[in-house]
Amino acid sequence: MRTRRKILSATIDTSTKWGSNFPARALSWRAPENRAKTPSQAEEVSNPLKTLILASLLGFAGFSGANVAQAQSNYEPYSFTIFAGTPGDHGSNDGVAKAPQFNYPNGVAVDSAGNVYVADAYNDTIRKITPAGVVSTFAGSPGVFGSADGTGSAARFYFPNGVAVDSAGNVYVADTTNATIRKITPAGVVSTLAGLAGVNGSANGTGSAARFFHPYGVAVDSAGNVYVADTSNQTIRKITPAGAVSTLAGSPGVVGSADGTGSAARFNYPNSLAVDSAGNIFVADTQNSTIRKITPGGVVSTFAGSPGVNGSADGTGNAAFFYYPYGVTVDSAGNIFVADSTNSTIRKITPARVVSTLAGSPGIVGSADGTGSAAQFNNPYGVAVTSAGNVFVTDTYNLTIRKVTSAGVVSTVAGSVGFAGSDDGAGIAAKFYNPYGVVVNSAGTVYVADTNNSTIRKITAAGVVSTFAGSPGVIGSANGTGSAAQFNNPSGVAVDSPGNVYVADTNNQTIRKITSAGVVTTFAGLPGAVGSADGTGSAARFNYPNGVAADSAGNVYVADTGNQTIRKITPAGVVSTFAGSPGVVGSANGTGAAARFSSPYGVAVDSAGNVYVADSGNATIRKITPAAAVSTLAGSPGATGSADGTGSAARFDFSTGVAVDSAGNVYVMDSNNFLIRKITAGGVVTTVAGLPGFGGSANGTGSDARFSFAYGVAVDGAGNVYVADTINSAIRIGGGFSAVSRKTHGGAGNFDINLPLTGTAGVECRTGGASNAYQIIVTAPGIAPSSVAVTSGVGVVDSASTSADEKQLTINLSGVSNAQAVIVTLRGRDDSRNTDDVAVKMRVLVGDTTGNGTVNSSDVSQTKASSGEVINTANFRRDVNVSGAISSSDVSLVKSKTGTSVPP
Numbered sequence: 049m050r051t052r053r054k055i056l057s058a059t060i061d062t063s064t065k066w067g068s069n070f071p072a073r074a075l076s077w078r079a080p081e082n083r084a085k086t087p088s089q090a091e092e093v094s095n096p097l098k099t100l101i102l103a104s105l106l107g108f109a110g111f112s113g114a115n116v117a118q119a120q121s122n123y124e125p126y127s128f129t130i131f132a133g134t135p136g137d138h139g140s141n142d143g144v145a146k147a148p149q150f151n152y153p154n155g156v157a158v159d160s161a162g163n164v165y166v167a168d169a170y171n172d173t174i175r176k177i178t179p180a181g182v183v184s185t186f187a188g189s190p191g192v193f194g195s196a197d198g199t200g201s202a203a204r205f206y207f208p209n210g211v212a213v214d215s216a217g218n219v220y221v222a223d224t225t226n227a228t229i230r231k232i233t234p235a236g237v238v239s240t241l242a243g244l245a246g247v248n249g250s251a252n253g254t255g256s257a258a259r260f261f262h263p264y265g266v267a268v269d270s271a272g273n274v275y276v277a278d279t280s281n282q283t284i285r286k287i288t289p290a291g292a293v294s295t296l297a298g299s300p301g302v303v304g305s306a307d308g309t310g311s312a313a314r315f316n317y318p319n320s321l322a323v324d325s326a327g328n329i330f331v332a333d334t335q336n337s338t339i340r341k342i343t344p345g346g347v348v349s350t351f352a353g354s355p356g357v358n359g360s361a362d363g364t365g366n367a368a369f370f371y372y373p374y375g376v377t378v379d380s381a382g383n384i385f386v387a388d389s390t391n392s393t394i395r396k397i398t399p400a401r402v403v404s405t406l407a408g409s410p411g412i413v414g415s416a417d418g419t420g421s422a423a424q425f426n427n428p429y430g431v432a433v434t435s436a437g438n439v440f441v442t443d444t445y446n447l448t449i450r451k452v453t454s455a456g457v458v459s460t461v462a463g464s465v466g467f468a469g470s471d472d473g474a475g476i477a478a479k480f481y482n483p484y485g486v487v488v489n490s491a492g493t494v495y496v497a498d499t500n501n502s503t504i505r506k507i508t509a510a511g512v513v514s515t516f517a518g519s520p521g522v523i524g525s526a527n528g529t530g531s532a533a534q535f536n537n538p539s540g541v542a543v544d545s546p547g548n549v550y551v552a553d554t555n556n557q558t559i560r561k562i563t564s565a566g567v568v569t570t571f572a573g574l575p576g577a578v579g580s581a582d583g584t585g586s587a588a589r590f591n592y593p594n595g596v597a598a599d600s601a602g603n604v605y606v607a608d609t610g611n612q613t614i615r616k617i618t619p620a621g622v623v624s625t626f627a628g629s630p631g632v633v634g635s636a637n638g639t640g641a642a643a644r645f646s647s648p649y650g651v652a653v654d655s656a657g658n659v660y661v662a663d664s665g666n667a668t669i670r671k672i673t674p675a676a677a678v679s680t681l682a683g684s685p686g687a688t689g690s691a692d693g694t695g696s697a698a699r700f701d702f703s704t705g706v707a708v709d710s711a712g713n714v715y716v717m718d719s720n721n722f723l724i725r726k727i728t729a730g731g732v733v734t735t736v737a738g739l740p741g742f743g744g745s746a747n748g749t750g751s752d753a754r755f756s757f758a759y760g761v762a763v764d765g766a767g768n769v770y771v772a773d774t775i776n777s778a779i780r781i782g783g784g785f786s787a788v789s790r791k792t793h794g795g796a797g798n799f800d801i802n803l804p805l806t807g808t809a810g811v812e813c814r815t816g817g818a819s820n821a822y823q824i825i826v827t828a829p830g831i832a833p834s835s836v837a838v839t840s841g842v843g844v845v846d847s848a849s850t851s852a853d854e855k856q857l858t859i860n861l862s863g864v865s866n867a868q869a870v871i872v873t874l875r876g877r878d879d880s881r882n883t884d885d886v887a888v889k890m891r892v893l894v895g896d897t898t899g900n901g902t903v904n905s906s907d908v909s910q911t912k913a914s915s916g917e918v919i920n921t922a923n924f925r926r927d928v929n930v931s932g933a934i935s936s937s938d939v940s941l942v943k944s945k946t947g948t949s950v951p952p
Contacts, residue, residue: 049594049666052145058614058864059305061736062563066367068129068739068826070305070490072785077457080697081598083179093426096133097272100223101430102607103878104663106433112885116355117417117896118757122187122692122733122734122735123214123736123750124694124726124734124735124895125736125737125749125750125751126724126736126737126749126750126769126782126783128768128928129637130217130509131475131480131494131770131778131780131781131829132777133476133478133480133483133509133513133773133776133778133779134778135916138816139151139899140168140173140185140190140474142175142182142183142184142487143182143183144180144182144183144462145264146179146460146462146463146782147183147401147598148175148183148279148462148463148871149447149463149484150166150168150171150442150447150448150449150462150463151167151168151169151170151171151190151447151744152168152169152170152240152444152445152447152594153167153169153429153430153444153447153449153463154167154168154169154177154208154210154429154430154441154442154444155167155208155209155210155211155221155265155266155320155375155429155442156214156375156430156432156440156441156442156449157211157212157213157219157432158213158429158433158434159213159217160217160435161179161217162175162178162179163176163179164176164177164432164440164449164450164461165177165186165211165213165219166211166430166442167209167210167211167222167225167442168190168208169207169208169209169432170186170207170743170744171190171191172185172188172189172190172191172192172193172205172206172207172208172300173185173186173187173188173189173190173208174207174208174211174219174221174232174607176188177461181461181462183201183462183506184872185201185202185221185786186200186219186232186236186362187201187203187205187232187238188201188204188205188208188238189201189204189238191742192204193205193206193207193225193820194206194796195223195226195228195240195245196209196240197230197239198237198242199235199237199238199678199933200235200236200351200759201599202263203204203230203232203238205221205223205226205230206223206224206225206226206704207223207224207225207246208223208224208230209222209224209264209265210219210263210264210265210276210277210430211220211266211304211404211430211889212266212267212268212274212682213268214268215270216234217232217234218232218234218685219231220232220241220266220268220359221266221273222264222265222266222276222277223263223275224230224262224263224264224279224638225241225262226245226246226251227243227244227245227247227248227260227261227262227263227276228240228241228242228243228244228245228263229241229242229243229260229263229276229287230842230926233560234411237684238563240255241254241255241287241291242254242255242256242258242260242287242291242293243256243258243260243263243293243717244256244257244258244259244881245257247259247351247655248260248261248262249261249283249303250283250284250295250300252276252293252294252295253293253760254290254292254293255291257841258287258291260276260278260281260285261278261279261280261281261648262278262280262281262318262500263276263277263285264274264277264279264281264320265277265279265317265318265319265320265321265332266321267320267321267323267329268323268784269323269327269696270325272288272289272368272578273287273288273289274286274287274763275284275287275296275321275323275329276321276943277320277321277331277332278317278318279315279317279318279319280316281298281300281301281418282298282299282300282301282302282304282314282315282318283295283296283297283298283299283300283315283318284298284329284331284342285848286314286316289530290379290736291587295310295311295666296310296316296342296346297309297310297311297313297315297342297348297387298311298313298314299311299312299314302314303315303316303317303335304316305333305336305338305350305355305356307340307348307349307350308347308509309345309346309347310346313342313348314899314901315331315333315336315340316333316334316336316355317329317333317334317335317883318340318849319332319334319374319375320331320374320375320376320430321376321385321926322376322377322378322384322628323378323380324382325380325382325652325707326851327343327344328342328343329341329342329352330343330376330378330384331376332344332373332375332570333371333373334372334373334374334389336353336355336356337354337355337357337358337359337369337370337371337372337373338350338351338352338353338354338355338373339351339352339353339358339373339376339384339386339397340371342947347874348363350366350460351384351397351401352365352366352368352370352384352397352401352403353366353369353370353373353403354366354369354372355370355950357369358370358371358372358383359371360388360391360393360405360411361404362395362403362404363402363403364400364401364402365401367739368397368403368478370388370391370395371388371390371391371410372388372389372390372635373386373387373388373389373395373432374388374389374429374430374431374611375387375389375428375431375441375442375665376431377431377432377433377439377567378433379433379435379437380435381399382398382399383396383397383398383399383408384396384397385397385431385433385439387428387429387430387431387441388410388428389429389444390413390427390428391408391410391411391522392408392410392411392412392413392425392427392428393405393408393409393410393422393425394406394407394408394425394428394431394439394441394452394893395405401429402758404729405420405421406420406425406439406456407419407420407421407423407425407458408421408424408425408428409421409422409423409424409450412424413425413445414426414427415446415448415460415771417450417458417459417460418457419455419456419457419458420456422903423452423456423458423746424441425441425444425446425450425491426443426444426445426446427443427444428441428442428443428444428450429442429444430442430444430559434772436452437453437454438451438454439451439452439453439608440451440452440461442829443460443463446463448460448461448463449461449462449463449465450849457688458857459663469481469633469651470501470503470515470520470521471512471836472505472515473512473513473659474510474511474512474513475511478505478507478513478775479503479777480496480500480501480778480779481498481500481506481520481777482499482500482570482774482775483496483497483498483499483500483759483760483772483773483774483779484497484499484538484540484594484759484760484772484774484812485499485537485538485539485540485541485551485596485705485759485760485764485772485891486496486541486596486705486760486761486762486770486771486772486779487541487542487543487549488543488762488764488766488770489547491509492509492765493506493507493508493763494506494507494518494568494762494770494779495507495541495543495549495774496541496760496779497538497539497541497543497551497552497760497772497776498520498538499538499774499911500535500539501518501520501521501535501950502518502519502520502521502522502523502535502538503515503516503517503518503519503520503534503535503538504516504517504518504535504541504549504551504562505540505703505859506777508824509853510852511806511851511853514850515530516549516562516566517529517530517531517533517535517562517566517568518531518534518535518538518568519531519534522534523535523536523537523555524536525553525556525558525570525576527560527568527569527570527577528567529565529566529567529568530566533537533560533568535551535553535556535560536553536555536556536575537553537554537555538551538552538553538554538662539554539593539594539595539759540552540554540593540594540595540596540606540607540650540760541596541760542596542598544598544604545600545602546563546564547563547564547630548561548563548564548598548604549561549562550562550594550598551594551788552594552595552606552607553593553952554592554593554594555573555592556571556573556575556576557575557576557577557578557590557591557592557593558570558572558573558574558588558590558593558738559571559572559573559590559593559596559604559606559617566897570585570586571585571604571617571621572584572585572586572588572590572621572623573586573589573590573623574586574587574588574589574592574611574619574715577589578590578591578592579591580608580613580625580937582615582623582624582625582628583622583623583750584620584621584622584623585621588615588617588623590606590608590610590611590615591608591609591610591611591630591735592608592609592610593607593608593609593615594607594609594649594650595607595609595648595649595650595651595661595705595706595858596651596654597651597659598651598653598656598947599653600655600657601619601657602618602619603616603617603618603619603828604616604617604874605617605651605653605659606625607648607649607650607651607661607662608648609648610634611628611630611631611648611760611871612628612629612630612631612634612644612645612646612647612648613626613627613628613629613630613645613648614626614628614645614648614651614672615658620838622748625637625638625640625641626643626659626672627640627643627672627676627678628641628643628644628648629641629644630643631646633645633646633647633665634646635663635666635686637666637678637679637680638678639675639676639677639678639734640676640678640889641668643672643676643678645661645663645665645666645670646663646665646666646703647663647664647665648661648662648663648664648670649662649663649664649703649704649705650662650664650667650703650704650705650706650717650760650761651706651911652706652707652708652714654708654712654825655710656672656674657673657719657769658671658672658673658674659671659707660681660708660714661706661788662704662705662706662716662717663683663702663703664702664703664704664886666683666686666689666905667683667684667686667687667699667700667701667702667703667726668680668681668682668683668684668685668700669681669682669700669706669714669716671930680696681695681701681714681727681731682694682695682696682698682727682731683696683699683700683703684696684697684699686796687699688700688701688702688720690718690723690735690741690828691722692725692733692734692735694730694732694733695731695732697727698727698731698733699715700718700721700725701718701719701720701721702718702719702720702721703717703719703725704758704759704760705717705718705719705758705759705760705761705762705771705772706715706761707761707762707763707769708763709763709767710765711729712728712729713726713727713728713729714726714727714877715727715736715763715769716761717758717759717760717761717771718738719757719758719759720757721738721740721741722738722740722741722742722743722744722754722755722756722757722758723738723740723755723757723770724733724736724737724738724741724753724755724758724761724769724782725735725790729871730848730920733757735750735751736750736769736782737749737750737751737753737755737782737905738751738753738754738755739751739752739754742754743755743757743775745773745776745778747780749785749886753782755771755773755776756773756775756776757775758773758774758775758780759774760769760772760774766783767783768781768782768783769781769782769783771813774889783827783828784835785828785886786826786827786828787802787803787824787825787826787827787828787888788800788802788803788810788824788825788866789799789801789803789810789812789822789823789824789825790823790824790825791814791822791823797920799921799924800811800825801925803889803890804822808854810890810891810894810899811891811892811896811899811901811950812891812892812893812927813892813893813894813895813896813897813899813928814894814925814927814929814930815866815894815930815941816931820843820862820863820864820865820866821846821860821861821862821864822843822859822860822861822864822890822892823858823859823861824858824859824861824872824888824890825856825857825858826856826857826859826874826886826888827855827856827857828855828886831850831851831854831856831857831874832850832857832877833848833857833874833886834875834876835874835875836848836857836859836873836874836875836877837872837875838861838872838873839871839872839873839887840868840869840870841864841865841868841869841870841871842863842864842865842868842870843861843862843863843864843865843872844862844863845859845860845861846861846862847860847871848860857874858948859872859888864892865892866893866894867892867893867894867902867947867948867949867950867951868891868892868950868951869890869891869894869950869951870890870891871887871888871889872887872888872890872892873888874886874888875887877927891950892950893945893948893949893950894941894945895907895928895934895941895942895945895946895948896945896950897910897911897926897928897942897946898910899925901949901950902948902949902950903942903945903946903947903948904936904947905941905946906945907946908942908943910926911926911934911938911939911942912915912939914926914933914934915934915935915936915938916934917934919932919933919934926938928941928942929941
């Protein structure tokens with residue numbers, strides 16, 4: 049049975065974690081302190097940690113641009129690529145049919161000629177689809193946000209959501225994060241009709257004197273009046289053709305469901321609206337799960353649905369139920385069509401208030417075309433209806449535009465469906481469904497909590513994915529071997545030295561143990577029993593545990609998120625509260641029960657037994673010694689942001705995953721910032737990948753990489769970082785580039801000179817033999833380039849070959865001149881999802897045995913002193929002619945080069 053629970057202005061689907069309801073970019077909203085406190089209330093709040101980032105099922109709650117304009121990060125760039133799985137097909141391509149790409153399309157409108165206009169929210173653009181299905185970008189520039197007016201691509205938008213079109217072909221846009229209403233002429237000229245970019249408020253007035261607060265929906269009547277669902281103000285606004293703004297219904301900032309006239313009425317995050325030929329306005333009152341009606345005189349009534357009652361029943365008026373309806377449109381006959389988002393259905397309401405389901409099946413998420421209940425949607429947001437009765441739908445989480453005929457026949461008009469699934473296979477052939485936790489063992493095997501599949505997956509070092517335990521889509525708590533076992537939205541995974549895997553089986557309220565043979569048992573907790581009791585095995589209780597980590601002694605540490613504590617489980621299954629006090633939220637440092645946490649999510653443990661905690665609600669990373677003394681390693685309690693820095697100067701925004709390497713560096717999945725962060729043992733925070741406030745699925749190095757609300761992070765012995773890229777349903781791998789120059793010295797073996805891709809380039813000081821040949825070996829995930837070439841300096845690439853696992857590239861050069869900087873560029877480094885170029889710099893100076901960039905008497909003296917020695921890793925550079933021996937020939941060669949230097 050699929051169970052969903054509501055938290056404040058967030059929705060949690062405990063069968064599908066987020067239920068994919070999670071596109072909101074860089075939310076700064078925080079839950080008020082009115083969380084349920086009793087066990088019975090805990091049934092309603094489900095997993096309370098999600099209140100911090102599930103700010104919106106619908107991408108609205110407290111959406112703020114403040115989190116996007118962050119302090120510049122100090123990048124320590126890691127290159128990320130796909131290890132396994134296939135990200136959703138987000139993009140901005142124009143074209144026809146499946147060629148176009150969208151990035152969480154929201155609002156949709158259709159003009160009298162049958163052209164469809166789409167608010168492509170994450171691309172910050174308005175798209176246009178002709179009746180022939182040709183998609184073009186009507187206004188804005190993909191991925192470039194701002195507030196500038198202008199024509200076509202010169203204009204800028206910031207998370208646009210609602211669109212409407214008038215009889216003259218003008219398009220009106222609810223430019224949500226800019227808090228403005230924009231107008232686009234048929235020629236593509238964009239102007240600001242009302243509001244002031246970036247300034248939130250509720251003031252009435254004309255043009256830029258008016259204020260809005262996250263406006264989401266717009267509609268326009270036959271007289272040219274524009275109506276606005278001013279979502280975070282909980283009001284419906286009206287804008288005259290002259291730009292005069294007034295409040296038609298609701299009271300700014302006052303949430304409720306009361307019917308009444310004007311300011312006496314109450315709404316609960318209204319998101320879209322439509323106006324009929326008589327001037328009546330219909331509102332998708334989303335958080336009330338109702339459709340409201342406003343007469344031209346401002347009288348508000350509940351047209352269909354029952355306030356606060358979520359469901360999918362058809363019926364008349366209040367007997368019908370909706371589940372967070374998002375989009376609404378009305379045809380010429382007065383029929384209303386609703387995008388019933390969380391039900392993933394399209395509903396129809398007649399003028400007599402009779403509600404029926406036109407297409408889709410309640411609670412069944414998918415992308416199938418078909419008729420009526422045979423069709424499937426994935427959280428549709430926007431709807432628009434043509435004069436012929438066809439309904440166009442922005443099928444938001446499928447990244448497509450769908451068409452529903454009056455007979456309920458559904459087809460896909462434009463876009464390509466995302467790629468969640470449960471398939472096993474190698475690399476991108478495998479499919480995941482919102483994976484949360486990830487861990488890697490000493491052999492390089494990766495284990496994944498594939499949350500929405502309710503399975504534990506296993507990935508070999510070569511990227512081959514198999515289902516280790518559980519059965520995809522089968523929810524339960526049964527113990528057993530392999531597919532006979534059952535899980536319920538597992539979140540965290542950990543592995544101990546003997547190879548046992550521990551699982552935070554979140555919605556079962558238990559910690560599970562899986563042997564290397566795939567035998568699953570319940571290690572601690574009782575399925576379905578929420579609590580905070582310490583005890584042994586099934587006598588212990590947990591409250592939505594999420595993170596797990598295992599130390600070298602076999603102790604397991606648990607981030608018991610709902611209890612605000614860190615728990616410890618001995619190898620014998622004895623559970624105790626290691627730090628924090630059950631149910632008490634705070635940020636205090638201290639020992640054991642004196643410490644306080646706020647929705648701790650991820651945990652990791654180092655070789656010394658120190659436990660690191662992603663204290664997500666406090667926006668900090670905490671450290672707990674083996675004696676349970678808690679301190680704050682980085683971040684400042686309650687201060688969100690993305691700034692790098694040391695200790696309390698650094699900023700995070702809902703950190704979820706933590707991992708620690710053998711050197712004591714802590715890696716953090718800074719989820720709401722879309723970043724991977726690194727913290728040294730001294731508390732120095734840098735950013736290794738991602739760009740603050742910008743989600744996506746792009747591979748790349750440093751700020752070029754993109755993630756989408758990734759949750760889990762792990763690091764292996766080689767320093768490779770693995771990420772459970774949750775919304776992209778993929779596992780990513782990243783690491784810093786490394787490169788060496790290598791030569792063989794007979795029986796003495798291979799010796800390398802480091803050639804870092806950042807910082808000071810290494811110096812190759814040997815001749816490379818008669819042909820002046822050098823071999824460069826570059827190591828990085830997904831390193832296969834389309835071509836390799838010398839792009840600066842003298843030299844020729846003789847060959848370039850990639851290892852089978854695409855982690856190492858060997859480049860053979862010849863004809864390399866002395867005293868120069870040679871740059872070899874790896875063009876189109878391609879892992880089938882992304883391409884980018886990488887430059888490798890090698891400085892060449894024959895005879896510079898000291899590596900200081902100049903050949904001088906020190907080099908001669910050093911080589912003389914080493915004559916006759918056996919070549920080893922300390923002196924191999926002194927074998928300048930690569931003969932396999934340090935001799936007078938090397939001394940003579942160094943002397944002949946004295947006085948030369950290498951260019952920078």
